[in-house]
Amino acid sequence: MSGEGGGGAVAPAGGSEFAAAARRVDEGAGIDEEAARLVAALDLEEKLACLDGDTEFWSGLADMTGGGYHAHPWPAAHVERLGIPGIDFVDGPRGSVVGAATCFPVSMARGATFDPELEERIGEAMGLEMRAIGATFTGAVCMNLLRHPAWGRAQETYGEDPHHVGMMATALVRGLQRNVMACMKHFALNSMENARFTVDVRVDERALHEVYLPHFRRVAEAGVASVMSAYNAVNGEWCGENRTLLRTILRDEWGWEGIVITDFIFGLRDPVGSVPAGCDIEMPFRQQRAAVLAAALADGRLAEADVDRAVTTIVTTLLRFRRVFEAAPQPDVLAQQSHRELAREAAVASMVLLRNDGVLPLDAASLGRVVVLGELARVANLGDGGSSEVRPPHVVTPLDGLRAALPGSVVDHEDLDASRAAGADVTIVVVGCTKADEGEYIDPSIMGGLVHLFPSPDGGSPAATAPAGTDPQAEAPTERPADDDGFAPGGDRRSLHLSAAHEALVREAVAHSTGPVIVVLMGGSAILAPWLDDVGAALHSWYPGMEGGAALADVLLGRAEPTGRLPFALPRHEDDLVPFDPDAREVTYGLLHGQWHLDHQQVEAHRPFGFGLGYTTFAVSAAGPPSTGGSVAVEVANTGRRAGTTVVFAYGSLPSSVHDRPARRLLGFRRVTAAAGETVTIEIPFDLGALDVRTDGTWTTEAGTYVIELGFSATDLPVRLELPRSGT
Numbered sequence: 001m002s003g004e005g006g007g008g009a010v011a012p013a014g015g016s017e018f019a020a021a022a023r024r025v026d027e028g029a030g031i032d033e034e035a036a037r038l039v040a041a042l043d044l045e046e047k048l049a050c051l052d053g054d055t056e057f058w059s060g061l062a063d064m065t066g067g068g069y070h071a072h073p074w075p076a077a078h079v080e081r082l083g084i085p086g087i088d089f090v091d092g093p094r095g096s097v098v099g100a101a102t103c104f105p106v107s108m109a110r111g112a113t114f115d116p117e118l119e120e121r122i123g124e125a126m127g128l129e130m131r132a133i134g135a136t137f138t139g140a141v142c143m144n145l146l147r148h149p150a151w152g153r154a155q156e157t158y159g160e161d162p163h164h165v166g167m168m169a170t171a172l173v174r175g176l177q178r179n180v181m182a183c184m185k186h187f188a189l190n191s192m193e194n195a196r197f198t199v200d201v202r203v204d205e206r207a208l209h210e211v212y213l214p215h216f217r218r219v220a221e222a223g224v225a226s227v228m229s230a231y232n233a234v235n236g237e238w239c240g241e242n243r244t245l246l247r248t249i250l251r252d253e254w255g256w257e258g259i260v261i262t263d264f265i266f267g268l269r270d271p272v273g274s275v276p277a278g279c280d281i282e283m284p285f286r287q288q289r290a291a292v293l294a295a296a297l298a299d300g301r302l303a304e305a306d307v308d309r310a311v312t313t314i315v316t317t318l319l320r321f322r323r324v325f326e327a328a329p330q331p332d333v334l335a336q337q338s339h340r341e342l343a344r345e346a347a348v349a350s351m352v353l354l355r356n357d358g359v360l361p362l363d364a365a366s367l368g369r370v371v372v373l374g375e376l377a378r379v380a381n382l383g384d385g386g387s388s389e390v391r392p393p394h395v396v397t398p399l400d401g402l403r404a405a406l407p408g409s410v411v412d413h414e415d416l417d418a419s420r421a422a423g424a425d426v427t428i429v430v431v432g433c434t435k436a437d438e439g440e441y442i443d444p445s446i447m448g449g450l451v452h453l454f455p456s457p458d459g460g461s462p463a464a465t466a467p468a469g470t471d472p473q474a475e476a477p478t479e480r481p482a483d484d485d486g487f488a489p490g491g492d493r494r495s496l497h498l499s500a501a502h503e504a505l506v507r508e509a510v511a512h513s514t515g516p517v518i519v520v521l522m523g524g525s526a527i528l529a530p531w532l533d534d535v536g537a538a539l540h541s542w543y544p545g546m547e548g549g550a551a552l553a554d555v556l557l558g559r560a561e562p563t564g565r566l567p568f569a570l571p572r573h574e575d576d577l578v579p580f581d582p583d584a585r586e587v588t589y590g591l592l593h594g595q596w597h598l599d600h601q602q603v604e605a606h607r608p609f610g611f612g613l614g615y616t617t618f619a620v621s622a623a624g625p626p627s628t629g630g631s632v633a634v635e636v637a638n639t640g641r642r643a644g645t646t647v648v649f650a651y652g653s654l655p656s657s658v659h660d661r662p663a664r665r666l667l668g669f670r671r672v673t674a675a676a677g678e679t680v681t682i683e684i685p686f687d688l689g690a691l692d693v694r695t696d697g698t699w700t701t702e703a704g705t706y707v708i709e710l711g712f713s714a715t716d717l718p719v720r721l722e723l724p725r726s727g728t
Contacts, residue, residue, distance in 0.1 A: 016083020017041060022322040035316040039308060041082060047311045048293050050077040051275065053284040054086065060285040061265075070097050070391065073135040074284040076261075077314050085318060085325045087181065087226075087259070089284065090130050092140020093156055093172070094383065094545065095390040099133040099331065102126075102339040102546065103390040106383045107142060107168075108524050109350035109542035111158030112564035112612075114647045115671045116171035122346060123175020123182075125339045131179040132329045136321075138176060139228055141184040142388075143169040143215055144191045146525060146568055147593045148580040150493040152193030152438045155383050155524025155543060159567025160594035161609065163666045163690060166215030170222045177225065181321050184219050185228035186263060188212060188245055189589060192232070193441045193492045194582040197266055200233040202588045209694040210661075211591060213249070220256040225317055227260050229267055229279060240267040246278030259317045264387075272296045276303070280310040335393050340547055347544040347551030352564035353613040354529065359426070359516040359536035361558025361615055367409045367425050372399055373509055374502070375415040376522050377430035383524060383543035385488025386440025392546040398430050398520065401549025405557055416501065418508035427513040428556070431502035432522030439490030439524075492582035496528045496574050506531050520552065526570050529606065540564070558615060563645040563671075565612035569595040569714070572606040595714045596662035609666075610649050610713035616640030616676065618712065620648055623681050626708045626723045631685045634710055634719075638674035645673045648710060650684045651717060652691055656704045659693050664709060664717075684710075688725060703727030 021034040039047070053060070054075040060068075069091070078086035091097045094104045104110070104122055113119070123140075130138050142156035143165050158168040169184065176182040189201040189212050203212065220227070227250065230239040239245060240262045250256050261267075261281045268274050271288035282289045296302035318325075333339075353360070380395035396404075403411045414420045421427040497503065509517050516536035521527050524543060532538055539562060541552055554560040571577055578593050592600050595609040605611075617640040623633035634648055653664040667686035674680045688706055692699045706725050711717035 018083040018085065018318070022319060025319055025322065031316055031319045035312055035319055038082060038084065038315050039312050042079065042311065044297070044304070046079050046081070047307050048289075049286075050079065050086075050311045050314055051280065051293065051307065052076065052282040052286050052289045054078055055285050057285040057287045057290075064284075069387065070389065072098060073133070073137075076281050076283060084315060085136065087137035087281075087318075088135050089137045089139060090133065090135035091387050092126060092130075092138050093142050093388060094543075095126055095392070096130045096133060096135070096334070097388065097390055098135070099129065099334050100393040101129045101133075101390055102335045102343055103382055103392040103395070104343045105347050105350050105545040105548065106155040106524060106543045107158055108146075108155045108567060109544060109564070110346055111164065111168055111567040112352055112540075112542070113346065113349040113671070114164070114565055114567075114669050115349060116167050118346060118349060119168050119171040120175040121342060123172040124178050125175075125342055127176040127179030128329055129334050129339070131324070132331050132333050134328065135180055136324050137181045137183065137226065139183045139185055140176060141169050141172055141182050141219065141224065142186070143184055143219065144186055144189070145212055145215065147191045147589065148577055149496060149526035149568060150580050150582070151191050151525070152441055152490050152492040153384065155438070156388055160569070161567070161666050162211060162214040164567060164669065166218035167669075169215060169219050173219055173222060173224050177223070177321070180324055181225035181317070183226035183228050183261065184216060184224050186230035187216060187227050187239060187250070188230060189234050190230035190232055190239070192582065192584070192587070193490070194443070195584055196231045196441070197443060198585055200236060200586045202235060202586060205697075206694050207589055207591050212589060214690065217254055220250065220254050220258075225258050225321055227256075227258065229260060229262050231263050231266060238269045240279055241270045241274035241277040243277040251278060257313065257316065259314055272302050275310060276306040280313050335546075343545045344547035344551050344554075347541075347548045348554050348560045348563070350542055350544065350564045351551070351555050351562040352540040352566055352611070353562040354538040354540060354570075354607055354611075355532050355535065356537045356613050359518065360556060362426060362556050364406055364409070364557050367406060369410045369412065369424050370402065370406060371421045371424040371427045371513075372402060372411060372413045372430065373415075373418055373421065373427065373505055374430040376432060376434070377428070378413060381434055381522055381543060382545065383435060384439030384490055385435035386442075386490055388440070395546045396549035398428075398541075398549045398552050401551070401553040402428070402556075404550070405553035416505060418505060418512045421509050421513040421515075421517075424513065424515050426515045427509050427517045428520060429506055429509045429517060430520045430522065431498055431505060432527060433493075433524065435488035435490060437523075438493050439488055441489075441491035492580075494582070496526055496571075498527060503531070506535070510534050518556065526568055528571070528574070530572075532606070540566075561615050561644050562612070563614060565610050565647045565713070566607055567609070569598055569605040569609045570607040570611070571598065572604075576601070576603050591660060592662060599663040599714075605715070608713045608715040610647065610716075612647075614644045614646065616642050616644035618644070618646045618674075620710055620712065620719055622710065622719050622721055626686075626721050628723070630687055631683050632708060632710070632721065634670075634682050634684055635679055636672045636674060636682060637679040638676055641676050643673070643675045645671060646712060647671050648682065648684065648712065649714070649717070650686050651709045651714070652686065652688055653707045653709070654691055654702055654704050655707060657702055659702070661691075661693075664707075664714075665690055666714075667708070688723070701725065701728040
């Protein structure tokens with residue numbers, strides 16, 4: 001096995017047993033047979049060593065807390081004697097967290113593009129940079145459903161809808177896996193942050209399979225290499241050893257054959273039981289399993305056949321992705337020009353124009369004096385400071401971007417003094433969230449429990465089977481750790497409003513400005529905007545990545561169009577959404593959330609799922625009836641005076657259904673670009689199977705006349721088509 005700490009992956013030696021097996025596979029041998037041959041050549045100690053990280057616990061913990069998470073990949077399952085290359089893990093999902101890498105907009109921003117082709121290109125660029133720093137495996141595919149926008153790690157997923165999330169995550173996997181193995185996470189129902197180590201998510205069969213698993217299944221069936229289990233429990237079983245999730249559903253029902261790894265450090269509660277439950281590797285150190293599995297084999301608590309199954313799964317997957325271990329690119333691909341340009345393209349495509357009374361796009365020639373308000377305009381605001389943090393070589397802030405784009409204008413800046421807006425031709429207010437407001441949360445009581453959970457430095461046995469602070473009845477922690485060692489306070493948001501200071505800044509800008517006021521929001525998900533009708537324009541720019549300031553200037557000045565669409569419903573009031581308790585020890589997830597919940601309650605969204613304005617207008621009409629094979633032809637006409645881009649959505653429903661269900665579900669979408677006056681015909685694939693009902697372990701199709709609706713958001717669907725469907 002490899003030694004202390006991390007390091008870059010090394011291609012299997014040409015004369016190694018693994019390299020020979022890989023050559024035989026290239027020549028037509030079966031992967032299963034070659035994997036079985038390699039596993040048979042391992043001794044028991046080597047097999048057991050494949051089931052956890054390669055790094056010793058205490059030295060690894062010191063390395064990680066000292067900044068190692070962002071310094072090198074984390075190795076597991078290397079067997080040097082046979083040249084088995086194992087995995088070398090590096091995180092994402094906005095770029096490589098190791099090296100001076102390209103920082104792309106966060107996943108939620110990229111979800112707003114509704115552009116899988118763009119996401120695939122981003123995945124390819126990310127994977128190339130990850131491979132260049134020695135990684136062969138990445139946890140970049142964060143795809144838990146956004147059940148509520150207060151979730152601290154909302155920025156790491158794509159949105160609230162399972163079809164949309166599945167399409168975008170599948171595209172990212174396709175791109176990544178040209179260079180590295182991809183791992184989708186966190187499996188499953190992991191959409192609370194503060195209580196992620198303690199919460200038990202209760203869910204019935206319908207909600208689990210119809211809402212919270214379809215996107216994972218899509219990515220599994222697309223060939224993702226790995227799954228990372230979640231910290232939370234589902235229906236009373238911790239996800240890292242949840243046999244229902246990891247064996248019954250993932251492997252038996254879906255037929256998926258890749259590697260299951262735990263989330264880092266606290267991913268297991270039962271190291272012995274987790275092996276037959278379907279977990280292959282405990283990450284990232286030699287920790288609980290290393291301390292107990294040998295004894296469990298000796299006394300019969302663990303069967304060697306279960307060890308062999310896990311090791312065979314690992315080796316088979318490594319052979320399937322054998323191309324990953326070939327020569328790596330040079331480090332100069334990190335943040336190379338084409339990748340920075342791609343980051344800028346993605347930032348432009350992600351920006352959602354929430355309001356525009358005609359002030360945008362700005363005319364640069366008419367701008368003598370521009371006032372930019374807010375501290376977020378002048379600082380690098382890239383998102384969470386936790387495991388997804390990327391450290392690019394430079395960042396273009398909003399203020400940088402505007403000053404570079406307006407060399408003939410005076411661009412003044414003030415953090416909080418809105419009175420400076422008087423006399424300005426335009427006032428741009430940049431407000432929102434930072435990594436101090438939302439992101440990954442490290443519970444200090446959990447960290448304090450390390451000494452009780454893992455082997456002592458002198459090799460003694462673990463003192464307990466669960467970390468301190470994981471008692472479901474324990475009091476929720478009230479303090480957050482300081483921002484050090486690369487981790488920010490983060491956590492779930494307690495309010496969807498701007499801070500009091502930022503709310504006041506917007507109001508004062510409106511009061512003092514003699515010109516139009518444009519509000520630029522930064523953040524990972526929904527931010528309530530009670531002032532929206534009082535400003536000239538408002539734009540959600542998310543955490544827009546290293547080129548975000550340049551992209552913002554492109555959009556505000558009309559050099560590019562804001563083509564993002566909301567990947568969630570923006571409510572008017574927090575209590576319009578499903579309840580969210582960041583400190584809950586048990587929570588029930590149902591069939592409805594987000595736009596579906598608003599529809600069911602007959603509450604109008606402030607801005608619905610899919611909403612987004614542009615600088616031109618479009619109309620949509622059906623070019624023919626929907627096919628029983630699952631597609632519909634759509635004519636999209638640009639009715640404005642400039643070229644532009646829109647997104648067309650296809651929704652499905654069964655009005656006669658006897659089951660409780662969302663009023664309509666997203667079945668497909670296409671991003672469309674057309675010149676002024678041009679009409680484009682597109683085909684939107686859809687699968688009415690998304691409307692099937694799951695009961696008693698089977699899927700049922702209701703007979704009836706299904707409705708396909710087409711349009712530009714969840715509530716702007718002018719085209720209605722019918723499609724009869726027989727039942728099963």
